[in-house]
Amino acid sequence: MRQKAQPLTFVLVHGSWADAGFWDGVAAELRKQGHTVYAPEYPGHGADYKNTTATHAMMSKAVADYIQNHDLRDVVLVGHSFGGSVVQKAAEYVPDRLKRIVFIDGFVVKDGNSLADELPPQTAAFFGELAKQSGNGTVMLPFPFFRDAFLNLAPLDVAQKIYAGVKPEPGGPFTEKLDLKKFYALQTPKSYVYLYQDNVLPQGENYSWHPHMSSRLGQFRLIVGDADHMTYFKTEPKKIAELLYMAGRD
Amino acid sequence: MRQKAQPLTFVLVHGSWADAGFWDGVAAELRKQGHTVYAPEYPGHGADYKNTTATHAMMSKAVADYIQNHDLRDVVLVGHSFGGSVVQKAAEYVPDRLKRIVFIDGFVVKDGNSLADELPPQTAAFFGELAKQSGNGTVMLPFPFFRDAFLNLAPLDVAQKIYAGVKPEPGGPFTEKLDLKKFYALQTPKSYVYLYQDNVLPQGENYSWHPHMSSRLGQFRLIVGDADHMTYFKTEPKKIAELLYMAGRD
Amino acid sequence: MRQKAQPLTFVLVHGSWADAGFWDGVAAELRKQGHTVYAPEYPGHGADYKNTTATHAMMSKAVADYIQNHDLRDVVLVGHSFGGSVVQKAAEYVPDRLKRIVFIDGFVVKDGNSLADELPPQTAAFFGELAKQSGNGTVMLPFPFFRDAFLNLAPLDVAQKIYAGVKPEPGGPFTEKLDLKKFYALQTPKSYVYLYQDNVLPQGENYSWHPHMSSRLGQFRLIVGDADHMTYFKTEPKKIAELLYMAGRD
Numbered sequence: 001m002r003q004k005a006q007p008l009t010f011v012l013v014h015g016s017w018a019d020a021g022f023w024d025g026v027a028a029e030l031r032k033q034g035h036t037v038y039a040p041e042y043p044g045h046g047a048d049y050k051n052t053t054a055t056h057a058m059m060s061k062a063v064a065d066y067i068q069n070h071d072l073r074d075v076v077l078v079g080h081s082f083g084g085s086v087v088q089k090a091a092e093y094v095p096d097r098l099k100r101i102v103f104i105d106g107f108v109v110k111d112g113n114s115l116a117d118e119l120p121p122q123t124a125a126f127f128g129e130l131a132k133q134s135g136n137g138t139v140m141l142p143f144p145f146f147r148d149a150f151l152n153l154a155p156l157d158v159a160q161k162i163y164a165g166v167k168p169e170p171g172g173p174f175t176e177k178l179d180l181k182k183f184y185a186l187q188t189p190k191s192y193v194y195l196y197q198d199n200v201l202p203q204g205e206n207y208s209w210h211p212h213m214s215s216r217l218g219q220f221r222l223i224v225g226d227a228d229h230m231t232y233f234k235t236e237p238k239k240i241a242e243l244l245y246m247a248g249r250d
Numbered sequence: 251m252r253q254k255a256q257p258l259t260f261v262l263v264h265g266s267w268a269d270a271g272f273w274d275g276v277a278a279e280l281r282k283q284g285h286t287v288y289a290p291e292y293p294g295h296g297a298d299y300k301n302t303t304a305t306h307a308m309m310s311k312a313v314a315d316y317i318q319n320h321d322l323r324d325v326v327l328v329g330h331s332f333g334g335s336v337v338q339k340a341a342e343y344v345p346d347r348l349k350r351i352v353f354i355d356g357f358v359v360k361d362g363n364s365l366a367d368e369l370p371p372q373t374a375a376f377f378g379e380l381a382k383q384s385g386n387g388t389v390m391l392p393f394p395f396f397r398d399a400f401l402n403l404a405p406l407d408v409a410q411k412i413y414a415g416v417k418p419e420p421g422g423p424f425t426e427k428l429d430l431k432k433f434y435a436l437q438t439p440k441s442y443v444y445l446y447q448d449n450v451l452p453q454g455e456n457y458s459w460h461p462h463m464s465s466r467l468g469q470f471r472l473i474v475g476d477a478d479h480m481t482y483f484k485t486e487p488k489k490i491a492e493l494l495y496m497a498g499r500d
Numbered sequence: 501m502r503q504k505a506q507p508l509t510f511v512l513v514h515g516s517w518a519d520a521g522f523w524d525g526v527a528a529e530l531r532k533q534g535h536t537v538y539a540p541e542y543p544g545h546g547a548d549y550k551n552t553t554a555t556h557a558m559m560s561k562a563v564a565d566y567i568q569n570h571d572l573r574d575v576v577l578v579g580h581s582f583g584g585s586v587v588q589k590a591a592e593y594v595p596d597r598l599k600r601i602v603f604i605d606g607f608v609v610k611d612g613n614s615l616a617d618e619l620p621p622q623t624a625a626f627f628g629e630l631a632k633q634s635g636n637g638t639v640m641l642p643f644p645f646f647r648d649a650f651l652n653l654a655p656l657d658v659a660q661k662i663y664a665g666v667k668p669e670p671g672g673p674f675t676e677k678l679d680l681k682k683f684y685a686l687q688t689p690k691s692y693v694y695l696y697q698d699n700v701l702p703q704g705e706n707y708s709w710h711p712h713m714s715s716r717l718g719q720f721r722l723i724v725g726d727a728d729h730m731t732y733f734k735t736e737p738k739k740i741a742e743l744l745y746m747a748g749r750d
Binding site: 122145148152199202205228 | 256441454462465472
């Protein structure tokens with residue numbers, strides 16, 4: 001384990017209720033290890049958060065364009081949570097620029113499904129209800145839900161601080177059906193980082209990050225970490241960076 | 251993680267083949283952190299262990315009465331193992347006094363089921379056979395079973411010492427059907443602490459503590475710990491106390 | 501946990517794409533703790549690797565003969581991976597010499613099944629294809645598969661070094677149907693060490709080391725470790741030795 005790190009080029013794609021700044025701590029740790037790190041923003045998030053009608057197609061296209069415009073090669077393309085589905089579609093546009101695709105508790109959507117199709121029916125209905133109530137189709141999660149589901153390992157003050165920065169999420173992409181035939185034909189090596197305290201999706205067979213969605217990748221490298229869905233990205237970025245390196249290296 | 255602990259009021263409810271003293275080490279650690287801790291005894295256990303005909307209804311009523319008689323408020327009510335089912339029923343009596351209900355590898359019995367209905371058929375039959383053999387309806391587990399199933403991480407001498415204090419368990423409550431409609435209507439926040447080396451119930455989909463029984467709670471905060479069913483409550487009480495705090499805090 | 505180690509007699513049985521030297525580091529650590537350790541070679545492996553037509557029956561008989569010829573008693577018989585199935589059959593020959601049977605991410609084959617019957621169909625087909633291509637019925641795994649599936653936690657140089665020593669595996673034993681009625685009637689205590697980063701078999705319900713195959717043992721002692729299928733046997737032998745001791749002691 002004392003081997004010097006192999007320098008990698010990471011493109012980190014965040015999920016819902018987050019923006020590119022989600023990766024600040026993890027990116028800093030990866031750079032300290034000698035890696036090159038990009039964390040592209042995509043429509044409907046960050047400075048563009050008022051764009052509440054951004055589509056999934058716009059988001060994945062933006063990530064692919066970013067990789068192309070920066071002429072990135074041998075990319076380790078990482079998707080967290082909703083970002084998993086963005087990475088699936090983005091990979092279809094720029095397969096030759098990718099070294100490996102890494103999911104970290106990220107959606108691996110089935111060909112033809114929407115994100116909502118991958119959620120337990122009651123969760124999908126809950127998100128739909130919130131989108132209706134918001135008046136503009138966005139979904140904002142109430143604090144008690146977000147705290148217990150996304151930040152279960154966080155002390156209260158950390159959870160409150162993270163939640164204070166959360167913007168409502170454009171709701172359209174949750175119900176957009178995704179054609180993923182090209183993704184499932186890609187020969188690019190794949191890894192799945194599974195965080196075993198993550199309860200955003202019910203653990204077990206039917207809806208889980210792993211082994212339910214991860215198994216759709218066919219052969220993949222598994223890395224298991226002790227973390228929940230979001231907390232350690234903020235409070236223990238070095239741990240998350242290490243997991244991503246183990247998932248991304250040759 | 252350096253945040254000062256929020257002082258909580260814990261009521262700790264032990265399981266089968268145990269008594270209130272089961273919590274001594276964990277309670278001491280929680281008190282050291284500034285928490286207020288109660289560990290009520292209930293019929294058929296501790297000094298009352300000769301009361302072999304104690305019922306599940308008597309046990310859960312005793313815990314509810316304890317909370318009421320001590321006029322406890324904002325209680326974090328914790329149930330371990332069989333104590334999970336006791337906590338389910340006790341919560342129905344005193345919902346307004348509870349801040350959160352925490353299960354730590356505790357039974358979350360389905361409405362209308364008995365404890366035995368939640369066990370693999372061969373285990374339920376084994377317990378039934380032991381109850382018959384005892385002559386007084388109690389169930390005493392043979393050491394090899396107890397050692398491998400409840401204390402798998404313990405050195406032999408620790409396992410022997412714990413087993414030496416075990417009293418036969420009243421068998422009636424295992425087959426008592428429980429009406430849990432009120433419990434399942436409670437809006438009280440819930441947490442589930444899952445100990446991943448616990449093999450008392452078969453791990454996986456059909457009978458497991460988690461995700462099988464935990465998922466009945468609907469939305470809940472998950473905390474996962476590296477422990478078996480009983481050993482670390484005795485040998486690593488600080489670890490268990492930390493898990494309970496993470497499960498119980500706001 | 502400070503108890504002095506109980507001296508045990510281990511017989512360590514390696515798996516496929518390995519030989520008795522696989523255990524060198526683990527055996528050295530166990531001996532340091534005061535245990536007696538044997539790591540028998542069996543046909544088709546080690547110096548006998550050119551014996552490409554070795555059968556499963558020959559392999560398990562060789563292990564049983566080894567135990568008998570060395571007049572070993574109170575043996576903790578350990579099987580890793582394919583070695584699990586070897587241990588199942590060997591145990592049928594020498595039940596009175598065994599203290600406990602320990603599987604460490606080892607196959608627990610169902611009575612009447614072959615190893616291939618326990619693999620996901622696509623993996624079984626992949627192995628069958630490799631056996632056909634080799635011209636002599638042996639199966640050699642390509643490096644990218646071996647690296648991601650067997651050595652997911654290893655740095656690249658460690659993975660390459662381990663792979664450099666791998667010999668093609670006789671393919672016949674994968675499809676040999678095993679009569680295991682005697683094994684399943686044995687009253688010998690059993691343990692299962694499950695390594696939770698092991699993705700050689702898909703995790704979850706249908707094909708997993710644990711809980712899928714482990715549950716066939718009936719009552720067993722579970723020990724869970726943080727490791728993949730092979731890496732830590734080489735790089736962290738002390739950790740593996742500790743798991744085996746916890747699984748094997750009284």
